Amino acid sequence: MDDYKFLFKVVLVGNAGVGKTCLVRRFTQGLFPPGQGATIGVDFMIKTVDVDNEKVKLQIWDTAGQERFRSITQSYYRSAHALILVYDISCQPTFDCLPDWLREIEEYASSKVLRVLVGNKIDREDREIPTHVGEEFAERHNMYFLETSAKEAENVEKLFMQIAEDLMKVSRFLCDN
Numbered sequence: 001m002d003d004y005k006f007l008f009k010v011v012l013v014g015n016a017g018v019g020k021t022c023l024v025r026r027f028t029q030g031l032f033p034p035g036q037g038a039t040i041g042v043d044f045m046i047k048t049v050d051v052d053n054e055k056v057k058l059q060i061w062d063t064a065g066q067e068r069f070r071s072i073t074q075s076y077y078r079s080a081h082a083l084i085l086v087y088d089i090s091c092q093p094t095f096d097c098l099p100d101w102l103r104e105i106e107e108y109a110s111s112k113v114l115r116v117l118v119g120n121k122i123d124r125e126d127r128e129i130p131t132h133v134g135e136e137f138a139e140r141h142n143m144y145f146l147e148t149s150a151k152e153a154e155n156v157e158k159l160f161m162q163i164a165e166d167l168m169k170v171s172r173f174l175c176d177n
């Protein structure tokens with residue numbers, strides 16, 4: 001029997017190559033896959049975590065960043081409880097596309113969705129987007145912000161656990177009111 005108290009759907013979006021699949025695999029399998037290929041359409045993984053002694057099941061949907069899959073990936077936004085919008089801190093174009101991603105989110109996702117901005121690949125030395133620039137963008141758009149490295153496992157656990165905790169708080173609030 002599936003033993004969990006809460007089930008939340010978390011969807012990752014963002015340009016191709018920013019590290020969405022690597023973030024998911026780091027969190028769900030504890031590894032950094034060598035030679036990770038591009039995602040085709042949508043992939044999904046599950047991990048159950050403990051928050052305040054309750055089991056929270058996270059259904060994590062990893063979408064393809066490539067433009068040609070956009071119509072498939074959009075259909076996954078609607079049921080998301082949380083959306084993680086990822087860019088690569090060493091690749092300016094992935095940051096410049098964020099407004100386009102936000103427009104998609106506004107069009108296809110629920111207005112209540114928890115939105116998180118993630119700057120990935122902080123292990124790289126060729127950073128192009130300073131932390132404060134990411135932070136300011138997130139603040140302006142009412143999003144949580146975190147910088148991560150899927151490669152070095154930095155802030156990856158924290159990212160998903162924070163989401164699980166926040167979604168649980170919101171559901172408890174809705175149940176109690």
Ligand SMILES: Nc1nc2c(ncn2[C@@H]2O[C@H](COP(=O)(O)OP(=O)(O)OP(=O)(O)O)[C@@H](O)[C@H]2O)c(=O)[nH]1
Pocket residue numbers: 014015016017018019020021022023033035036037038039040063064065066120121122123124148149150151152
């Ligand atoms: N240095 C570094 N490289 C990373 C990190 N995360 C991912 N990569 C590399 O970035 C490339 C793309 O990673 P993916 O996880 O496939 O990216 P994606 O966003 O899922 O790409 P699509 O599936 O095409 O949308 C791979 O070569 C990874 O090894 C990281 O934290 N640090």
